[in-house]
Amino acid sequence: MIRLTGVNKVYRTEEIETQALENVNIEVQRGEFLSIMGPSGCGKSTLLNIMGLLDVPTSGEIELCGTRIDPGLSDQRLAEFRNRMLGFVFQSFHLISSLNVLDNVQLPLMYRGMGYGERMRRAKEVIERVGLSHRMKHTPVQLSGGQCQRVAIARAIIGNPEIILADEPTGNLDSKMGGEIMALLKQLNEEDGRTIVMVTHNDLQAQQTKRIIKFLDGRQIL
Amino acid sequence: MMSRFLIYIRQAMALMKEDKLFSCIYVAGTAVAIASAMVVAIILNIQLADIYPETNRERILHMKSSFYKEDGNVGRWYGMSPKGVEELFGNLECAEAVSASKDDNLIYDIKACAELGKQEVTIFPKFTDDAFFRIYSFEFVEGKPFSKENMEHDDYCIVITDALAKKMWGDEGEAVGRSLLLNYLPYRVVGVVKEASPLMRASSADVYLPYTVKDSNAQYNNPDNPYSGAMEVRVLLKRGCTRQMLVDELEPHRNRILSELKSTTGIEFRWDIVAKPYWADSIIPFFPTNDYSTGSLLLNLLLPALSMLLFLLLPAINLSGMVSNRMESRVAEMGIRKAFGAKKRVLLNQVIQENLVLTLVGGIVGYALSFAVVKAISNTPMFLTFFQRDNDPVDNVSMQFGMFFTPTMFLIAFVCCAVLNLMAALIPAWTSLKRPIVESLNQKK
Ligand SMILES: Nc1ncnc2c1ncn2[C@@H]1O[C@H](COP(=O)(O)OP(=O)(O)OP(=O)(O)O)[C@@H](O)[C@H]1O
Ligand SMILES: [Mg+2]
Numbered sequence: 001m002i003r004l005t006g007v008n009k010v011y012r013t014e015e016i017e018t019q020a021l022e023n024v025n026i027e028v029q030r031g032e033f034l035s036i037m038g039p040s041g042c043g044k045s046t047l048l049n050i051m052g053l054l055d056v057p058t059s060g061e062i063e064l065c066g067t068r069i070d071p072g073l074s075d076q077r078l079a080e081f082r083n084r085m086l087g088f089v090f091q092s093f094h095l096i097s098s099l100n101v102l103d104n105v106q107l108p109l110m111y112r113g114m115g116y117g118e119r120m121r122r123a124k125e126v127i128e129r130v131g132l133s134h135r136m137k138h139t140p141v142q143l144s145g146g147q148c149q150r151v152a153i154a155r156a157i158i159g160n161p162e163i164i165l166a167d168e169p170t171g172n173l174d175s176k177m178g179g180e181i182m183a184l185l186k187q188l189n190e191e192d193g194r195t196i197v198m199v200t201h202n203d204l205q206a207q208q209t210k211r212i213i214k215f216l217d218g219r220q221i222l
Numbered sequence: 223m224m225s226r227f228l229i230y231i232r233q234a235m236a237l238m239k240e241d242k243l244f245s246c247i248y249v250a251g252t253a254v255a256i257a258s259a260m261v262v263a264i265i266l267n268i269q270l271a272d273i274y275p276e277t278n279r280e281r282i283l284h285m286k287s288s289f290y291k292e293d294g295n296v297g298r299w300y301g302m303s304p305k306g307v308e309e310l311f312g313n314l315e316c317a318e319a320v321s322a323s324k325d326d327n328l329i330y331d332i333k334a335c336a337e338l339g340k341q342e343v344t345i346f347p348k349f350t351d352d353a354f355f356r357i358y359s360f361e362f363v364e365g366k367p368f369s370k371e372n373m374e375h376d377d378y379c380i381v382i383t384d385a386l387a388k389k390m391w392g393d394e395g396e397a398v399g400r401s402l403l404l405n406y407l408p409y410r411v412v413g414v415v416k417e418a419s420p421l422m423r424a425s426s427a428d429v430y431l432p433y434t435v436k437d438s439n440a441q442y443n444n445p446d447n448p449y450s451g452a453m454e455v456r457v458l459l460k461r462g463c464t465r466q467m468l469v470d471e472l473e474p475h476r477n478r479i480l481s482e483l484k485s486t487t488g489i490e491f492r493w494d495i496v497a498k499p500y501w502a503d504s505i506i507p508f509f510p511t512n513d514y515s516t517g518s519l520l521l522n523l524l525l526p527a528l529s530m531l532l533f534l535l536l537p538a539i540n541l542s543g544m545v546s547n548r549m550e551s552r553v554a555e556m557g558i559r560k561a562f563g564a565k566k567r568v569l570l571n572q573v574i575q576e577n578l579v580l581t582l583v584g585g586i587v588g589y590a591l592s593f594a595v596v597k598a599i600s601n602t603p604m605f606l607t608f609f610q611r612d613n614d615p616v617d618n619v620s621m622q623f624g625m626f627f628t629p630t631m632f633l634i635a636f637v638c639c640a641v642l643n644l645m646a647a648l649i650p651a652w653t654s655l656k657r658p659i660v661e662s663l664n665q666k667k
Pocket of ligand 1: 019038041042044047
């Protein structure tokens with residue numbers, strides 16, 4: 001489903017050069033629930049962003065759902081890939097504060113050019129799925145952290161992507177809410193068969209996933 | 223598409239509520255820009271559009287005649303005598319109406335009063351003929367134009383404006399049949415027209431008199447040349463006829479008259495007849511030329527168009543800075559949208575359309591403002607210069623709806639908004655959208 005071959009990422013600023021990823025080779029199978037662990041600054045987010053086509057590697061190859069991602073791909077094609085194959089869940093939710101829950105959730109479908117009625121119908125469905133039917137017209141500031149993350153998950157799955165990438169999805173939540181979010185992700189993996197890659201600092205949560213990869217200083221160590 | 227636009231409007235409304243100060247300043251800035259551009263547009267509109275009573279402007283030609291003596295002596299005579307008008311324009315295939323009039327009143331002031339001892343007002347006269355009222359579409363509130371017979375009999379009859387009638391007799395009922403004193407000579411009022419705005423220079427006057435009345439000096443003619451005189455001729459072309467057709471039709475008549483002149487006076491004359499389209503006399507020519515094609519008109523409109531662009535550009539620079547700041551606070555939002563599949567081009571459209579909502583609000587305010595500004599300055603000599611009325615006794619500049627609000631003007635206002643919007647939003651939006659997604663997402667709000 002996801003294959004990274006010889007991926008390097010180097011950040012160059014005026015003074016220093018940071019090797020955020022060094023020769024990373026990872027293969028993720030369809031239906032896997034993979035967690036990535038490692039100390040702060042070891043390159044976990046960088047890795048996830050590259051997998052999610054939000055960032056480009058300095059060198060190396062990426063393959064998603066059997067398609068090799070050409071480094072020279074246009075903004076349009078990349079946008080389509082992200083829209084159809086990928087769903088993101090971020091630590092800080094990244095909801096659009098001026099839009100209500102419904103409009104936030106339907107966003108990926110809007111960029112697919114789907115009609116308004118159909119978008120709203122599907123958005124209501126997934127919002128119900130994450131248990132927020134009673135909050136559809138609320139804006140993000142009127143929601144708790146856990147509720148925000150549910151909205152984010154609804155947004156990640158509304159387009160039926162094969163892959164969900166979650167960067168510390170419970171990092172800003174207390175353990176009870178974190179547990180609920182974990183349960184939701186597990187359900188998406190087990191019931192819908194979605195491939196999930198999750199970055200986490202939480203051992204307990206990592207243990208609930210099917211495979212754990214550990215990173216140190218940009219290299220995979222386990 | 224439509225629903226997406228509605229979402230943008232909603233989003234724009236939300237953003238407006240979110241940042242009221244920004245929105246107010248932005249709308250105010252836009253309004254000033256649009257207002258200044260629209261003042262220029264309104265001036266051009268009055269100069270060029272079909273406005274009462276000049277509703278056939280496309281078909282109206284202003285004929286300029288000038289005679290030169292070719293004997294080495296400097297001598298030049300503008301204008302024609304009634305005889306000249308009759309012989310040159312008497313029977314034309316392509317003319318629907320030919321009118322001769324004497325526009326200027328350089329000789330002396332004319333004072334009008336209802337009766338001796340009553341209030342006197344200085345009026346602007348036009349010495350003309352019955353055909354004048356066929357070229358311009360005057361609305362007669364009372365009575366009718368003076369006739370050919372009136373002119374043949376040298377009748378002292380006049381057509382006056384409703385505004386003058388009101389000044390003279392208030393609401394004392396009909397003006398037709400009364401007599402009005404012009405420089406203490408009585409004239410019979412035969413018609414009252416709805417006033418033409420003084421800005422309609424070709425047609426406006428307070429009193430229309432037959433040029434046959436003795437005071438007019440209109441019938442002056444050159445002792446050497448019975449065809450030259452003080453009259454100016456306007457021609458209303460028949461529908462489907464062109465300026466060139468008229469010029470071609472005049473040529474044999476011109477030659478005939480010239481040879482006749484030579485045989486009767488022994489003097490060799492040169493005679494230039496120029497058929498100017500109405501606009502050549504109404505716009506301020508920046509590139510004076512004898513070319514009266516549409517291309518030449520457009521060339522002459524270049525300078526006002528550039529000034530409009532400049533009026534938009536200067537505020538656009540400031541507005542662009544504001545949009546840039548605003549985009550800064552929306553970087554994260556743009557990153558999120560990209561992460562979920564928005565193409566840069568789509569986001570650029572979104573930002574520009576959202577901004578357009580604000581610009582249009584400013585545009586509406588600005589359009590209204592331009593109306594108010596023109597109303598406020600309409601009596602100033604500076605404004606009257608654009609209509610070549612700064613030297614005439616104009617005391618009240620009446621204006622019509624059609625000078626400000628027409629579909630064309632709305633379109634121009636909209637185009638101004640669109641141009642201003644692009645100038646203000648395109649560069650900052652594009653710069654902001656070019657940023658890498660990860661960088662945008664990590665941007666702290
Ligand atoms: N835009 C950037 N410019 C320069 N260096 C960067 C940039 N982004 C990340 N880095 C560096 O790359 C390394 C990896 O960063 P990354 O965010 O992937 O770490 P992480 O494992 O996700 O850490 P955390 O657990 O704290 O989220 C870090 O040393 C970081 O300083
Ligand atoms: Mg990280």
